[in-house]
Amino acid sequence: MAGLWTGGLQGVVILATSAIATAPTVAPLMRQSQLPPTVALDTALWESRGERTRLLQAIDHSLRYLRTEKARRDYAAYTAAGQPGATLGPNLHQRVIRSLERFRHLVQTRRSAAELQAAVKREFVFYQSIGSDGQGRVDFTGYYAPTYRASLVPTAEYRYPLFRRPPDFEQWSEPHPTRLELEGADGQQWRNGPLRGLELVYLRDRLEAFLVHVQGSAELQLPDGRRFTVGYAGKTNHPYTSIGQELIRDGKIAREELTLPRLMAYFEANPAELDRYLPRNANFVFFEHTQGRPPTGSLSTPVTPERSIATDKSLMPPGALAVITTQIPLKAQGQWRQTPVSRFVLDQDTGSAIRGPGRVDIFMGTGDVAKARAGLINTPGQLYYLLLRQ
Known part of the structure; x- marks a missing residue:
């Protein structure tokens, strides 16, 4: 998402970049x-x-x-x-x-x-x-700006965090760690690395947490009914990779069939595939509590x-x-x-x-x-x- 953080949204997950990935800046566009x-x-x-x-x-x-x-x-x-x-x-x-x-x-x-x-x-x-x-x-x-259920504390149900921007992020060596290196193939190995202690809020579903990364912001509903909004606070320097295009490339979904509901249905039917495909997007986004502010571009x-x-x-x-x-x-x-x-x-x-x-x-x-x-x-x-x- 295109979309809703101060560096812009990363685009919906269903389409890759255009055929002209980077046009010559000297030519009229x-x-x-x-x-x-x-x-x-x-x-x-x-x-x-x-x-x-x-x-x-x-x-x-x-x-x-x-x-x-x-x-x-x-x-x-x-x-x-x-x-x-x-x-x-x-x-x-x-x-x-x-x-x-x-x-x-x-x-x-x-x-x-x-x-x-x-x-x-x-x-x-x-x-x-x-x-x-x-x-x-x-x-x-x-x-879009998604709305998901979330918790401020981890539970057996809420296990997939969104993370604050590390206070020493400007000193991270480059290239930055990849998504796989930061959270592991299963999304649960963050406790063993630099993200530990930076948990902002926890989601129930790993794909939902990933889609917040894609969209750049979200409106979350806490168990007590309160509304909790998050927005972009920074990202690593790896390029974005569309998991939708990865599924097409591997023959999992036909190009003409690819929509966001179709992609979500695929992972619902094949949850183990999350471990395989989500790490292919090496880019990783950090968030902040936006105090109810509207989605921002x-x-x-x-x-x-x-x-x-x-x-x-x-x-x-x-x-x-x-x-x-x-x-x-x-x-x-x-x-x-x-x-x-x-x-x-x-x-x-x-x-x-x-x-x-x-x-x-x-x-x-x-x-x-x-x-x-x-x-x-x-x-x-x-x-x-x-x-x-x-």
Whole structure:
């Protein structure tokens, strides 16, 4: 997850990185483009006032970040000579701010999706990501903030800890220990190494604990009914490995069948396989108690369900306004059905599994419904950034 820690989410577990794992930073990663004429921009905004409220909140979160000294430093690095942002023209940081301020006003004052679309097409330039194939194909996944049962003390039922960041972590020699070295193949050997004494909270299920590592944060329910939230506090320097892709590679699950529910069902039926596959993701994440704060992305601002996306922040403009065209699960006649959508979104997160111009993770929210929907997103589409005409 893409997703919800101050270094970004690591992406949902079901999709590997794009075909362009690391695009050359000297080459343009976006080209000026037009939306296909058949695309109707975000009609949902006028079907529900709540949709507009969420979009406006997401815009405000981006503006809050963009007005910070950190954003100025981020954009100075992003637009430096030879970096991706240099291809988008001068004064990009201020142009992104002006674009969001103007777009916010349009959302508040236009009376229909058609009016908003006409104004946006008239006043903004669309820059399309070149995608994983150089032709604009972007692979979309979904991420969420999970809710699991947990305990502050170990018991026979709660045996799999999440760990605090070691106080001497900056002095750890590199490369850092792998997941296998830190917790053992069975996830229980942490008592014999540097993690001992750093237990923050204990989960019942080892795969659930692993998925919190993937998602980057979680809302946990304690046995007495209290809510306990955790978020990212650091990670080791090993690259992320998708266990879903490992299962595909080994012929355990067909590529076209891979969803998060399918992956979880596989391990429920084959629990011994956890010892084999979880250590293949050498990356290890540390957590902190977040005191009930909402899920937060890599910009240190809250992420908004269906309005925040995670991209490769070495390539894409942080906090910027974008449009995604893809499919997401919407309920029809009591069933989740993949439905074509075009959505205004804000680029507010990143992740170890989100690499290249052809990968986007969509934040779907918190809890079981968000989990179900996120696990069903594994679809191609397009990504466009919107900037005011100069």
